[in-house]
Amino acid sequence: MSQDRDAGARLGDSSLLRKLNLAAALGAFLKAPSLTLRELRAVIGVSRPTAEDLLAELLTEGRVEETTPPRQPSSGRGAGRPARYFRFRAESGYVSGLDIGAHKTLAVVTDLRGNTLATSRRELDPELDAAGRLSAAVETARACWVEAQLAPSDITGVACGVTGTLRAAEGVHDVGHGPVGSGLAPYSLPGFTEVDVPGALSEGLGRPVAVANDVKLAALAEHWKGAAQNHRDIVYMFAGHRAGAGVLIDGQVHQGRHGAAGEIGALPMLGWEAAVERLHARGAELARSAGTAAGREGEMVITSAARQDPESLAVLIEFAEVLARGAAVLALAVDPEMVVLGGGMSRGGPILAEPFRRELAKFTLVPLEVVTSTMGADSVALGAARLALDTVFAELLAVPGS
Template sequence: MLIRREANPLRQAGSQSRLRRLNSLAVIETIRQEALTIPMIAQVTGLSKTAADSVVANLVELGWAEAVEPLAPTGAGRPASRYRFRAEAAVVVGIDIGPHTTRAELADLNGEVLAGDSVSPSLTDPPGALVADAVQVVDRLLAAQGRTRAEVWSIGVAIPAVVYRDVVTRGAEGWEGFNVRAALESHFDCPISVENDSNLAAFAEAWQGSATTATSMTYVHSGNRTGAGVVLNNTVVRGANGAAGEIGALPQLGWENAQEHLHDVELLDGRRANRAEVFAAAAAGDPLAVQAVDRFSGVIAIGIAALVLAVDPEIVVVGGGNVRAGDTFLEPLRRHVERLCTVRPAPPIVPSTLMERASITGAAGLAANTVLEQLYALADGDRPLADMDVPPWQWTSESR
């Protein structure tokens, strides 16, 4: 998702040695999700069966692929062997450092989650302490899986802040100027990528969530805070300074204070209600709760409409805790957005399927994607594919 496919080296010509590297990468991409036979690999990649067989044999020798049990025979003759990508040969790590919970997950090289854990730090903990908590969680997960830090090939980190070149430029108190990648580099040798959590949630929804068929989408987080991320042409939009989608910083939109419409709301029976209670009362038909939700939705809709009119997405995905209210929240939100989208029909506004897992899923996916990007860079360079027991940070010096 973060790779710009129009710049994909698989579409570029070159020398025979470079072509062999690109063929290897094409085969890896083909067998990443499903074990295939040589004829199937040849059909998907466009290689001849002889070339496909040669590439697969080399990938097996290097440890990137392995033969698996053939499918049950459907006719005469011996069934053909199938080959799979060894996604479990190493792991990537996704970390989500939130305001209340720090989470980490181990995933294989395809981004499939193997294990996860979390810790609830003190609200007063400084950034360095939160990163140290994340490292401890990762170490526990690695130990439980019988793995070491050396087997971690990439780390993706999601944080609720504006991030530019891994440094927080706008965030919670104490975070501005903090370099998350530098804080982790003393513990891990692998590449580390840091992104805004809404950007990674947008990536996750486009990759595995509610927007898998869309090439452009807007993600809006609506919970204790409000944030947004944008995907255009299958690529997460970061902007020149990492601040794309941060329209909530404009006080005129009212996003920063929107939650006040759902706090301490007086209900028809005289009770004072918090956010969850307001949504529940609105679902039950309490007119005062319905009005409160409508006011809140109207404020959120202004920012969503601004994003829709700016980037013209195919779909808007709404995540965060407020989505648990379902159509009690989404129906008035859709109505307000439709009213504000005066020059085009409002796009579908759908709930996140990943819910609170969106940002951590995006972090693990970013880490897996980073490994793939390095494979592309290797294939596009002048070095052959390395053995799979060589980690990515040594590919440029130890590939053979």
């Protein structure tokens, strides 16, 4: 008996059965580059008339369209009409991912296959207040949509990464270091703990906006399009204007009960805060000597260390080693396949990665592969786009009343 008849017998509800079959059909097209009617039937286990009916509905909705057959090895064409192929329409919707950081806001737009259509970036004053920063993010997103030649009504999902640990009932919380005034030296964007970040972004963009921790989104992007594409269990270490970490288990960001999973910078004995401060102090000193603007302290230290400046080398090695000890704590806890070193500082290459690897190896029980991020500055925004895609797909595949 076919799956649809079996399900009908169990459910006794043809309307619900149709919704289930339609969701299954759409899911099949999402997972494959293209499908024939025969292949669709095989994947979802329905009769030919049912498959034809489902395909017709998806075509009418604009979610699926006929496409050219995949290229086949040259062999004589058999008798009969050639099979027709159909594909999911990636352009049947678009999502936008935002990154709101201390020094910049960045937006990307992708279609529903994750193909990037446009990217927009805007530099920010690190002291800019929350209202100004959120307004700049909204303007950057809208400029990105215009560049992609899309209207706001074309955008079907939006997500944003910010610095901070997020709790559903409380909005942005200071990076998992405890509540304000706890004495644990939290890091967060100015004023963000006092505003409704999702609400402000949603109002400015005219779309619901999902908000998540930026480091965790960068880890998600690395798994989606970066150096960790073929791995499921990952520890991601962020090295930039601050240090941070994220964990992916079975390809999914591990949030934890309160959204604070991976926030090991809260442990004073790791010394992350002091190491970051020394790195920034050395970078600021180099910037003053060179007469350059603030905001690129890490790059200044890397450049100086590459020239074998002893003080810069010592500061950079200390930073790498402190970060590696935190990575070791997470690696011992979750036993990952690999560790990804990301963030702006990761662009330093071996000068940061090698001392990180050496220190990590001292504390882990098994050898761990350490790779440097391939995502660059777009990682948080792309991770946000992936989150938005997941949200859109969950809504498309949801079956009301099931």
